Amino acid sequence: DSGxxxxxxxxxxATGQRVTLRCSPRSGDLSVYWYQQSLDQxxxxxxxxxxxxxxxxxNILERFSAQQFPDLHSELNLSSLELxxxxxxxxxxxxxxxxxYFGPGTRLTVL
Amino acid sequence: GIQVEQSPPDLILQEGANxxxxxxxxxxxxxxxxxxxxxxxQLINLFYIPSGTKQNGRLSATTVATERYxxxxxxxxxxxxxxxxxxxxxxxxxxxxxxxxxxxxxxxIP
Numbered sequence: 731d732s733g734x735x736x737x738x739x740x741x742x743x744a745t746g747q748r749v750t751l752r753c754s755p756r757s758g759d760l761s762v763y764w765y766q767q768s769l770d771q772x773x774x775x776x777x778x779x780x781x782x783x784x785x786x787x788x789n790i791l792e793r794f795s796a797q798q799f800p801d802l803h804s805e806l807n808l809s810s811l812e813l814x815x816x817x818x819x820x821x822x823x824x825x826x827x828x829x830x831y832f833g834p835g836t837r838l839t840v841l
Numbered sequence: 842g843i844q845v846e847q848s849p850p851d852l853i854l855q856e857g858a859n860x861x862x863x864x865x866x867x868x869x870x871x872x873x874x875x876x877x878x879x880x881x882x883q884l885i886n887l888f889y890i891p892s893g894t895k896q897n898g899r900l901s902a903t904t905v906a907t908e909r910y911x912x913x914x915x916x917x918x919x920x921x922x923x924x925x926x927x928x929x930x931x932x933x934x935x936x937x938x939x940x941x942x943x944x945x946x947x948x949x950i951p
Contacts, residue, residue, distance in 0.1 A: 732886065761937070773927065773941035786936035818882055827937045828872060829889040835882055 733757065734833035736821050742839045748809040751836045755802055755823030761785070762804040763830060764796055768817040779804055811840045843868045843932040847942035854918050855950055862913040862945045864928030872931035873904055874939065875913050879924045887913070887926075918949045 733756035743749055755762050764776040775788035779798035790796075793811075798804045808815060816839050822830040844867040854860055866873070875887040888895050892906040899919075904911040915922055925946050929939040 763938070765939075772943055773929075775938040775940070778936065778938060786938055788938055820884060822939075824937070827931070829874065829886065830872075830937075830939060831886060832876070832884040835884070837882065 732831040732833060734821060734823050734831050736819075736833040736836050738836060739834065740837050740839075742841065743811060744841055745811055745813060747811050747840075748807065749811065749838065751806040751808070751819055751821075751838075753804045753806070753821030753823075753833060755804070755821075756825075756831055759823035759825045759831075760802065761824045761826075761830075762798055762802070763822040763824075764790075764804070764806050765820040765822065765832075766817045767820065767835075768814075773820075776806070808838070813840050816840045843870070843930060843940050845928060845930055845940055845942035847926075847928055847945050849945060850943070851946045851948075853948045853950065856918060856920060858918050858949075859914070859916045860918060860947065862915075862926050862928075862947075864911040864913070864930075864942055866909050866911075866928075866930045868909070869933040870906065870909075870930040871933050872929075872937070872939065873911055874929050875902055875911070876927045876929065877922075877924050878927060878944070884927070915947075918947075920949045920951055923947055923949045 735754045760781045776790040778786040822832045888902040894903045925944040929941045
């Protein structure tokens with residue numbers, strides 16, 4: 731158990747819908763990272779938050795957004811969903827710029 | 842951006858065998874992690890090893906930063922070692938984001 735929690739574990743939805751994925755980092759970790767794992771793109775960095783502020787952005791679509799709240803949990807919002815958004819979404823946390831600990835992931839299926 | 846290559850892409854071994862997985866990267870790094878993704882999809886941290894050598898039970902890893910490669914050694918393989926092994930790095934010249942290799946799929950046959 732990495733100490734990072736993600737909810738829900740599985741999400742099945744339809745094209746055009748909007749979903750929210752939630753992540754709680756390890757106690758004391760200020761950085762939260764979101765990654766997407768798909769069959770065609772592999773594991774890719776989406777976005778990083780540090781203590782409530784966006785710190786880095788990767789290959790995140792404009793239809794996707796994220797935020798980190800004062801209690802340090804983070805949410806990833808995916809809207810106007812397409813079939814290609816089906817993937818495993820991971821959240822990771824770290825206390826500094828070293829080991830990132832990954833949560834169990836949320837498996838999103840868009841039908 | 843930084844490139845990460847892992848080899849071999851697939852490895853099938855008998856239980857009890859030893860294996861070496863390789864990760865090459867194209868730039869200086871300040872973070873290198875090895876992960877095991879189990880059949881349920883969970884990413885398990887194995888090592889944080891931007892340089893040097895570490896050991897944890899049957900697993901060990903070595904990173905030669907000056908030559909831009911890392912090796913993961915698995916000894917006396919067990920069926921529970923099956924899964925995909927990923928190397929991920931963060932460049933010295935970028936932010937803290939991890940760039941992942943495409944992984945090595947390890948299958949241990951009883």
